[in-house]
Amino acid sequence: MKGVFLESPGVIKIKDIDDTDDIPEGFIKIRVKSVGICGSDVHYYLHGRIGDFVLEKPMILGHETAGITESNGNNIRKGDIVAIEPGLPCEKCKYCKTGRYNLCPDIKFFATPPVDGSLREYIIYPEEFVYRAGGLTTNEAGLSEPMSVGVYATGKAGIGPENNVLIVGSGSVGILTAFSAEAHGSNVTLCDINMDKIKYARKCGFAAFLNDEIHDKYDTVFECSGMATEFAQNKTGKGGDLFLIGMGNTSGLNPLYISSNEITVHGIFRYSNTFNDAIKIIKKYRNRLKPFLEKNIGIDNLDSYLKNKEYEKYLKTIVEL
Ligand SMILES: [Zn+2]
Ligand SMILES: [Zn+2]
CATH class of the missing domain: 3.40.50.720 (NAD(P)-binding Rossmann-like Domain)
Structure with missing residues (x-):
């Protein structure tokens, strides 16, 4: 499968990565269809770092993610449209135990070095952090991350x-x-x-x-x-x-x-326990959210899109895979 890597500041490469159907218990395989470009992706592209998070090796970009499931879970069925929460907390520390897992010091968050993001064709991910968004398009479902x-x-x-x-x-x-x-x-x-x-x-x-x-x-x-x-x-x-x-x-x-x-x-730092409510709000306001869905590009266009600073012209750009 293909993945979109930030090799170093200003350098994007599409590379082949291994695909597998080996899905651990409690995990779901998702065909990623929609990844919104966020200010943080642009910032890593331009500067290779945000604060203490420094790009030291190639990293897959993207964290505003939706797709279609390719396997069954406990609640999720194959073929569901889903949104993916980009942070996986440790579930052991005092913040995780009190529901404030956005503060977890060991959280693994998509496209925050050294953790790879979601701009790739497939992801195998814990079902607990995958949310059904039936009734929405995958591009609408992807908005649940920034909405969170x-x-x-x-x-x-x-x-x-x-x-x-x-x-x-x-x-x-x-x-x-x-x-x-x-x-x-x-x-x-x-x-x-x-x-x-x-x-x-x-x-x-x-x-x-x-x-x-x-x-x-x-x-x-x-x-x-x-x-x-x-x-x-x-x-x-x-x-x-x-x-x-x-x-x-x-x-x-x-x-x-x-x-x-x-x-x-x-x-306020990111969010916790928000995705189901975010999906409800997107459903409620889907007609008024259309300006967020105006600009779509393919993975082959991302390099020139970033080079030409096209992101400055749109409220949101969505990469469709
Ligand atoms: Zn974001
Ligand atoms: Zn934790």
Whole structure:
């Protein structure tokens, strides 16, 4: 079978890898059909590292994965459309034992060096982390990974119809978080500094504005841009909650503002126990999620797609295998 490897920064190679029908107990074989390209894939392609995770040998890219099963499990039947959760936790540490397995220090997460990702024709994977997504297309099912980030953060926030929610950053994570917040019944506004991103949020049916046009304060603010923590803090009202989803931000928070307004700041790292809810939300909003499905490419086009920075033009690009 074929797999798409990042050999070194800027170098993509499609290589043959061994295929097997030797499926261990508790595992499922999946024919991968859809892998969404994420900012982290692009980042590894450009720089060969994210923080302490450094590409030291060729690695298969991709972690936003859906496909069709080729074997039977306990709940999953051959031929099911499924989404794959990309992180396999150790299931032994204190975080795993308390359900916070996103914090597991030994988690093996697709396309995070040295763990290979999902851009390959077949994967044999624990059934426990494979989710049925019948009724969705494989491309829609693949959105359950980025949707999970929003499901997790909005679940932690405990928001409801009484809450005014602001989402700072209208990229794919921001918009998917907006869908999750709306699913809780909250009144949702998005903002960004980039008009193209605002247009995408509006295309998905949301109220979206330039940052400069946001004058109100909100009960709950989700910072999804990774670049506007201070702005997001200043839009969080008295007694409110600020969730930091975007990574890479270096601008500071103001302890005086936080304490005098009694704001609670929450860090968010990936997600846990979210995929079934993510799939439900995708089903609910599938018509409004169409802008996420506009750009599809084959594995042979990925190299030129990355070289030409085409990802800058689309809300989401999906590699179809
Ligand atoms: Zn991702
Ligand atoms: Zn663990």
